[in-house]
Amino acid sequence: MNQLAVIGNIETARLLSTDLQNLFLYGVIPLMCLVFIAVVGFKTRAAGPTILSVILAAMVWWGAANLELLSDKTGTDVTQYDNGVRPAGTGQAP
Numbered sequence: 001m002n003q004l005a006v007i008g009n010i011e012t013a014r015l016l017s018t019d020l021q022n023l024f025l026y027g028v029i030p031l032m033c034l035v036f037i038a039v040v041g042f043k044t045r046a047a048g049p050t051i052l053s054v055i056l057a058a059m060v061w062w063g064a065a066n067l068e069l070l071s072d073k074t075g076t077d078v079t080q081y082d083n084g085v086r087p088a089g090t091g092q093a094p
Contacts, residue, residue: 033060
C-alpha cells in the first residue's frame with residue numbers, strides 16, 4: 001500500500017470522526033435531553049420536577065458542547081494542585 005493511500009485513509013477517518021462527533025453533539029444529545037424532559041413531565045405531571053429536568057438537561061447539553069473548555073479547566077486545576085510542576089516536554093501533569 002502506498003503512502004498516499006494511507007494518508008487518504010487517515011484523512012477519511014478523521015473526517016468521519018468529526019461527522020460522528022457533530023452527529024452526537026447536535027443530534028443525539030439534544031434528542032436524549034428532550035426525551036428525558038418528556039418522560040419526567042409525563043410521569044410526574046408536576047411543574048417542579050419538569051422544570052428541574054429542563055435545567056438538568058440544559059446542564060448536560062452545555063457540558064457536552066463545552067467539553068474542551070471543561071477539559072482545559074480541569075488540566076489547569078490539576079497543574080495548580082501539583083504546584084505547577086510538569087515533567088519536561090510532556091505537557092502532561094505528573
